[in-house]
Amino acid sequence: MPQEYEEFIRNIKMLTGIDLALYKEGQMKRRLTSLYEKRGYHSFREYYKDIQTNPGVLNEFLDRMTINVSEFYRNAKRWEVLERKILHGLLASKKKLKIWSAACSTGEEPYTIAMILSNLVPLNQIEILATDLDENVLARAKLGIYPE
Ligand SMILES: C[S@@+](CC[C@H](N)C(=O)[O-])C[C@H]1O[C@@H](n2cnc3c(N)ncnc32)[C@H](O)[C@@H]1O
Structure with missing residues (x-):
């Protein structure tokens, strides 16, 4: 549901200062949906509840939302x-x-x-x-x- 993702974006911004709206939406949504489904959640709302209260879940979220590709003299x-x-x-x-x-x-x-x-x-x-x-x-x- 698009509204749920928008609400998730607002909540994450309040909690961490990170603005997920600045990232490519389709790609970010797919990454996060596959992560929360793997962990047994059924919606962004349900997933956010645990992000808020469980530092392990928050850390895993931060790890997954970042794309860490780098190399010497990249580009x-x-x-x-x-x-x-x-x-x-x-x-x-x-x-x-x-x-x-x-x-x-x-x-x-x-x-x-x-x-x-x-x-x-x-x-x-x-x-x-x-x-x-x-x-x-x-x-x-x-x-x-x-x-x-
Ligand atoms: C694709 S890597 C690029 C690394 C390096 N700048 C390069 O070009 O080789 C992007 C990095 O940006 C970091 N990142 C993403 N969003 C960020 C944010 N809001 N603040 C600080 N770092 C962020 C990620 O954790 C990731 O390590």
């Missing part, structure tokens, strides 16, 4: 643009660069930034903050161990 062309057109200009006008990888997943993005910048300036002139709403991927980012 290579954009990194080229960042390096050639943006970073050089910024470095010329700033003494210290502060960079925020706001949805860093398992860390490949902030480490890619560090690798690019390490060719341009001493790393003590930059500060990189990496955050993500998904605690599981953040733990892997902090570990910083990747397959060869």
